[in-house]
Amino acid sequence: MRWFGVLLAAALVGCGGEKGPNGDLDGDGLTNEEEEALGLDPESADSDGDGLDDKIEIDWGSDPLNADSDGDGVPDADEYALGSDPNSEDSDGDGYLDAWEVAEGSDPADADSLIYEGGWPYNPDKADGPDDGVAYAVGEQFPRFKMKDQFGDKVDIYDFSGHGKYIVLDLSAQWCPPCQNLAAWLDNMNDDYEDALPGLRKQVRQEEVYWITVMGEADDGSDATKQTATQWYDDFPHKKVPVLADTSREVQAHMQVGYWPSIIVLNENMEIEVLQDDFWYDGPGFLQ
Ligand SMILES: [Ca+2]
Ligand SMILES: [Ca+2]
Ligand SMILES: [Ca+2]
Ligand SMILES: [Ca+2]
Known part of the structure; x- marks a missing residue:
């Protein structure tokens, strides 16, 4: 019966341990089986390489296979640090998009923190205007004051x-x-x-x-x-x-x-x- 004992030991290693479905090869808190079901890389704790472990992204609600879940230009890792919503372009709903707020230094996760306290419009793609001194006439471009x-x-x-x-x-x-x-x-x-x-x-x-x-x-x-x-x-x-x-x-x-x-x-x-x-x-x- 010695051969049977060897087979049993091999089966135990195959089904259990780090490589089995209940194992966690990359030690990120998700089992290999869970990672496979989600299409994640069981050998990488950070499948999309964005600096946030898969388990953190699953719990938080961001996409562990997309470094910018909502595609708003603010990476998931930055949204995590800022406390903004990885699935909303305007996390605090104040009308100013997260990417604009990050660029201008207001808080994208606080509706009381605004680019302009008055709520004025914002244009992230505004062109440069002429300096003062241009002609004051119909058709001329007004300076950028x-x-x-x-x-x-x-x-x-x-x-x-x-x-x-x-x-x-x-x-x-x-x-x-x-x-x-x-x-x-x-x-x-x-x-x-x-x-x-x-x-x-x-x-x-x-x-x-x-x-x-x-x-x-x-x-x-x-x-x-x-x-x-x-x-x-x-x-x-x-x-x-x-x-x-x-x-x-x-x-x-x-x-x-x-x-x-x-x-x-x-x-x-x-x-x-x-x-x-x-x-x-x-x-x-x-x-x-
Ligand atoms: Ca894992
Ligand atoms: Ca990640
Ligand atoms: Ca984002
Ligand atoms: Ca906002």
Whole structure:
């Protein structure tokens, strides 16, 4: 009966130990049988080589055979470290995609951490614009200004490009009554401009048109500051309108402001479509 004993020992090694179905060749916590059923590599604890062991990915819900489960450009290992959802492009549902938040330094797993506190649009593929000093004429591209808004965020106006929307730039002074009336109309506090600009404020509210207010001067005529933007927002708390402070009067110089408010309409490529005169005297033709 000696031969039988040898066979039995061989069978035990074959069915048990590290190589058997219940074994764990790569020591990752998943049995070889489980790995085979899932199509994983039983000899590699990290089948897709993304830095996360198979068992961790199974428990967490990411795809152990894809280094970027949701294909959003943020690798699973990074999503794990960030605490974001490996199966959602916008983990916290705040409207800013994970990849954008990682690029801009906000927290993709915290809906209170935003690229722009105001929730302004963002364009990850925005082109470079010209510097200040370009011609101020219909068809010319508007310069790429960055200014602080009412929340203290530095806003790149080119983030409003590429969304298929017109952008109304309204350069106002805090002390100027027509500017205040315009802001009040925009925020539904009066109807002063409804005949001249029918339907426009509704389009702004529905984000079919972007409206950006640029504060050119404070209430005493001095340079606008971040405080000027904050005070304007306190007076006219429109949720869709960024209020930017033109602290060094760059935009004012560029727009060659002759009176307040001054208006420019840009298309999605940041080209000037409408100048002030068209806007006020012919109505907002760009809406039709
Ligand atoms: Ca294993
Ligand atoms: Ca992995
Ligand atoms: Ca991802
Ligand atoms: Ca987000």
